[in-house]
Amino acid sequence: MDVAFVLYPRMTALDLVGPYEVLAHQPEVTAHFVAASPDPVTTDAGLAVVPTTTFAELDRADVIVVPGGGGWAEALADGVVAAWLRAVHPTATWTTSVCSGSTLLAQAGILAGRPATTHWALRDELAALGAVVRTDRVVVDGTVVTGAGVSAGIDLALTLVGLLWGDERARFTQLFIEYDPEPPHEVEVPGEPAADLVAFARGVFAGR
Template sequence: MDVAFVLYPRMTALDLVGPYEVLAHQPEVTAHFVAASPDPVVTDAGLALVPTTTFAALDRADVIVVPGGAGWAEVLADGVVAAWLRAVHPTATWTASVCSGSTLLAQAGLLDGRPATTHWALRDELAALGAVVRTDRVVVDGSVVTGAGVSAGIDLALTLAGLVWGDERARFTQLFLEYDPAPPYRAGAPESAPPALVALARRAFDAGRTAGTGPGRTW
């Protein structure tokens, strides 16, 4: 089973690595890191990832995973990822996104009139691209699976594992990863975080976009 993980400049590492750790260790999986060129791709926090193939070379995959990140708007603008998704999605059993990666699926026309989720700060943008936005952590609609922000990629990948290999395999993987979240603070979603903190995060997010540096994560 070929699983293609999409790379692009200033993506968020956890959007990719969370699903990778869940899916790439499955014995049936051959993982591919696909990008516009074979040159290393630098994430929004400076981690360099090395593609194993390119969009021009990889014309099919059983599963596609598209991460989000600070570079999503630039990727929307150049259209390269969306063009590849339009070509390859018909060959895939599952096409998935994490966080703002959903905007790239939407640009490719994969979410027109379909339910989907994304990072909480990008719900309006996703709706403007034609999706029916939900606030769920993971949304499954036909062959398309979307996850909410960043850490939701692990939930998305476990959902995929259950769909592909069954619930018992997914539970085993969850146990092996010791994925049993007990965060020290109840502030992981705008519905649970204090309103002042949500406002601060929104300002940081908007300031980063205005400056062209992507979502801000600093005070």
Template sequence: MDIAFVLYPDMTALDLIGPYEVLGQQPEVTAHFVAESREPVRADAGLTIVPTTTFAELDRADVIVVPGARGWAKVLAEGVVAAWLREVHPTATWTTSVCTGSTLLAQAGILDGRPATTHWALRHELAARGAVVSTERVVVDGSVVTAAGVSAGIDMALTLAGLIWGDQRAEFTQLFLEYDPRPPYGTGSPETAPAELVAFARGVLVGS
């Protein structure tokens, strides 16, 4: 099974690494790190990842994983990722996104009329691009699976693992990763965080 993990400059590293840790270790999987070129790609916080292939070289994959980025608008404007997604999505078994990666799926026409989720601060942007926005952490609609912000990529990948290999494999993977979140603060969503913190975060995220 070929899984394409999409790379582009200033993407959010956990959007990619979380799903990779869940899916990339499965014995049936060959992971491909695909980007516009084979030059190292620097994520937003400085982590550098070396692509194994390019958009021009990889014209199909069984599963596609698209991370998001704080600078999502720039990636949309460049149009490179969306152009590749239009080409490969029709033959993929699963097309997935994490966080604002869903805006790239929408730009490619993949989310037209579909329920989908994204980072809470960008739901309006996703709606403006033709998706039916959900507030769920993970949304499965046919062959398309979208995740909310950043850490939700792990939930998305475990959901996908269950769909592909069955619940027992997904449960083992969750146990192996010791994925048992117990955050020290209760501010992980706009529904639970103080209003002033939500407003500040929205300004940072939407204005970036």
């Protein structure tokens, strides 16, 4: 099973690595890091990730994982990721995104009129791109799965494991990676966040 993890400049490392750690250890999986070129891609926090293939070389995948991150707006403007998604999505078993990666799925037309989730600070942007925005941590609609912000990529990947190989495999994977969050601080993810908080978060995503 070929799983393509999409790379683009200033993506968020956890959006990529969380799902990668859950999925790449499954014995059926061959993982691919796919990008516009073979050059290393630098995340928004400075981690360099080396692609294993390019958009021009990889024309299909069973599962596609699109991370989000600070570079989402630039990736939208560039249009290269969306163009590749339009080409490979029709033959994929599952097309997925984490955080602001959902905006790239939407740009490719994959989320038109479909329920989807994203980081709470980008719900308006996702709606403007044609998705029916939900606030769930993971949304499954047909062959498309979207995850909310950053850490939700682990939940998304565990959901995929259950869909692909059954709940028992998913439970084992969750146990194996000891995914039993007990955050040190009590924080409620905003349902309708304050305008100044949204503005600040958007600035972070934009790299300001």
